[in-house]
Amino acid sequence: xxxxxxxxxxxxxxxxxxxxxxxxxxxxxxxxxxxxxxxxxxxxxxxxxxxxxxxxxxxxxxxxxxxxxxxxxxxxxxxxxxxxxxxxxxxxxxxxxxxxxxxxxxxxxxxxxxxxxxxxxxxxxxxxxxxxxxxxxxxxxxxxxxxxxxxxxxxxxxxxxxxxxxxxxxxxxxxxxxxxxxxxxxxxxxxxxxxxxxxxxxxxxxxxxxxxxxxx
Amino acid sequence: xxxxxxxxxxxxxxxxxxxxxxxxxxxxxxxxxxxxxxxxxxxxxxxxxxxxxxxxxxxxxxxxxxxxxxxxxxxxxxxxxxxxxxxxxxxxxxxxxxxxxxxxxxxxxxxxxxxxxxxxxxxxxxxxxxxxxxxxxxxxxxxxxxxxxxxxxxxxxxxxxxxxxxxxxxxxxxxxxxxxxxxxxxxxxxxxxxxxxxxxxxxxxxxxxxxxxxxx
Numbered sequence: 044x045x046x047x048x049x050x051x052x053x054x055x056x057x058x059x060x061x062x063x064x065x066x067x068x069x070x071x072x073x074x075x076x077x078x079x080x081x082x083x084x085x086x087x088x089x090x091x092x093x094x095x096x097x098x099x100x101x102x103x104x105x106x107x108x109x110x111x112x113x114x115x116x117x118x119x120x121x122x123x124x125x126x127x128x129x130x131x132x133x134x135x136x137x138x139x140x141x142x143x144x145x146x147x148x149x150x151x152x153x154x155x156x157x158x159x160x161x162x163x164x165x166x167x168x169x170x171x172x173x174x175x176x177x178x179x180x181x182x183x184x185x186x187x188x189x190x191x192x193x194x195x196x197x198x199x200x201x202x203x204x205x206x207x208x209x210x211x212x213x214x215x216x217x218x219x220x221x222x223x224x225x226x227x228x229x230x231x232x233x234x235x236x237x238x239x240x241x242x243x244x245x246x247x248x249x250x251x252x253x254x255x256x257x258x259x
Numbered sequence: 260x261x262x263x264x265x266x267x268x269x270x271x272x273x274x275x276x277x278x279x280x281x282x283x284x285x286x287x288x289x290x291x292x293x294x295x296x297x298x299x300x301x302x303x304x305x306x307x308x309x310x311x312x313x314x315x316x317x318x319x320x321x322x323x324x325x326x327x328x329x330x331x332x333x334x335x336x337x338x339x340x341x342x343x344x345x346x347x348x349x350x351x352x353x354x355x356x357x358x359x360x361x362x363x364x365x366x367x368x369x370x371x372x373x374x375x376x377x378x379x380x381x382x383x384x385x386x387x388x389x390x391x392x393x394x395x396x397x398x399x400x401x402x403x404x405x406x407x408x409x410x411x412x413x414x415x416x417x418x419x420x421x422x423x424x425x426x427x428x429x430x431x432x433x434x435x436x437x438x439x440x441x442x443x444x445x446x447x448x449x450x451x452x453x454x455x456x457x458x459x460x461x462x463x464x465x466x467x468x469x470x471x472x473x474x475x
Contacts (some may be wrong), residue, residue, distance in 0.1 A: 197437055208381075208424045209420055212379065
């Protein structure tokens with residue numbers, strides 16, 4: 044292993060350990076010493092990579108953002124239509140939230156009022172939902188009479204953000220079953236019965252799996 | 260003013276000041292000195308009423324819980340049917356979240372993983388939604404084929420909890436317009452068109468107003 048590879052590996056371990064501490068104790072109570080212990084490195088090694096706690100938090104947010112954006116991008120690349128893509132993207136992102144502590148912690152940090160960066164991933168998700176609904180309208184998928192795109196976008200954003208909040212109680216809230224139930228409930232409000240028959244609330248398996256492919 | 264009235268007034272001022280500090284800085288970073296300054300009382304007066312920060316947080320949670328439960332109870336007392344009651348209750352509770360900082364802070368504290376009490380108001384809200392849907396089924400209001408009460412309950416809980424989370428970004432997420440838009444979107448998934456025509460997504464004005472009547 045080269046010196047550079049070792050450096051990258053240490054940095055990643057620190058980001059992961061910090062995410063765990065932020066997830067467990069919140070930003071305010073997380074300590075640098077617990078983070079370096081969790082990463083199995085010396086305090087000196089931590090300070091070589093990060094000046095202070097704020098710098099690590101920023102790195103956690105950045106890593107979460109990169110992973111979430113990449114996953115959404117890959118799901119989009121394999122879209123069949125805008126509504127199916129919305130369901131697929133939600134399934135793929137939920138899986139990240141379930142499995143990746145950096146995504147969970149980074150998302151929360153980016154949404155906190157005292158966030159250290161300009162990122163707000165909730166707002167970015169809202170833009171994504173609005174764009175997909177606009178595309179669905181262009182594709183003729185939004186049910187006739189559904190002129191209330193803003194109501195629909197807000198309901199989808201609120202419900203998905205709510206699932207992330209609720210998963211603090213139990214991970215069940217972000218399970219594939221819950222996400223599927225959400226789309227079984229919401230898709231009929233979005234589209235006409237004939238289009239509905241073509242949509243899969245449980246997500247398109249290929250897209251969901253591929254989104255997590257590291258080379259995607 | 261009797262000594263007892265003065266005591267109650269001081270205690271209320273401390274609870275309100277603490278709610279403001281928790282709302283702004285989070286529980287971990289809120290300080291007793293800022294809370295006593297905010298309430299306009301001496302540190303000694305604070306310690307007369309509350310042993311420590313945890314005791315004040317408990318009082319904030321308790322006060323929020325009392326207000327939320329009372330409001331839900333009054334809305335229920337004036338119900339016409341279970342689905343309208345669900346919409347009315349959401350409107351009344353949203354108004355509390357908009358206007359009452361103790362409700363906002365207490366709700367967040369009760370949902371935090373490190374909550375000092377057994378309360379979890381999110382779970383209590385979930386039970387309330389499930390119960391209303393069961394009543395709606397008994398009243399013949401749930402649309403034929405809607406056997407998926409659990410999906411519906413989860414979607415409603417997720418969307419409403421999401422609105423509370425999102426209102427940290429902007430209060431617009433708990434405005435009467437947003438709540439009305441939510442019910443305009445969700446009610447058609449719950450009930451048949453003929454029942455839908457009788458329901459008011461904007462809430463029954465009398466109920467919403469009465470819920471906040473202090474003698475209710």
